[in-house]
């Protein structure tokens with residue numbers, strides 16, 4: 702009883718998010734179909750994901766390797782999984798082997814992780830993997846995400862040294878507390894201009910993953926093509942135990 706009330710809440714929340722996404726895209730004169738909504742389901746049960754899936758949504762995001770490895774096999778394989786956020790090098794192989802329908806890794810923030818992913822794709826013989834380079838748009842020295850001045854170099858590395866990866870754009874979280882400012886969004890957009898110039902790539906082929914529950918409308922108005930929305934769809938997260946990855 703209680704569980705199904707929660708599940709229905711997830712579907713109506715998604716419906717309202719999709720409407721707000723469409724309106725934000727229209728306000729900025731863009732086609733709403735060009736803004737992807739990643740339903741970030743970390744910490745949320747498979748039953749809840751299935752409700753949102755049954756409503757017709759296909760794109761889901763997870764942030765912990767162990768968790769996506771447990772959930773993905775229990776869910777239909779036409780889900781388009783995104784891994785969002787920092788990925789540890791020693792988990793790259795596990796992630797790719799365990800999630801054949803992994804569509805996008807949003808969080809390549811150094812050459813080492815790019816190389817590990819590239820090698821894992823090659824060893825598994827799967828299709829080239831799309832990746833976004835994660836940029837720290839808020840600080841000087843990056844914990845998660847490369848410094849904006851290094852984004853061209855890392856994008857070049859992915860494009861030219863990692864034949865099994867497909868460089869697909871840039872991602873940012875914003876501030877360390879998972880909020881963002883217009884300045885973060887402007888910075889990511891500026892990185893895209895530089896990367897596209899350096900790679901002779903059309904900007905419309907270079908995604909901007911920015912915007913989360915608290916700021917996705919503003920991010921869309923500033924050019925986001927991929928918003929990652931967790932708590933506004935699935936409700937606030939309660940962390941039962943310390944996550945280790």
Ligand SMILES: *Cc1c(COP(=O)(O)O)cnc(C)c1O
Nearest residue numbers: 741785786913914929930931932
């Ligand atoms: C959890 C998470 C999100 C979703 O955050 P909400 O504020 O709940 O929408 C987005 N991006 C990343 C990288 C995350 O880890």
Ligand SMILES: *[C@@H]1O[C@H](CO)[C@@H](O)[C@H](O)[C@H]1NC(C)=O
Nearest residue numbers: 837840841842843845876877
């Ligand atoms: C970006 O770098 C700053 C400075 O090192 C750091 O404090 C901050 O946590 C990083 N931001 C993110 C989102 O990791």
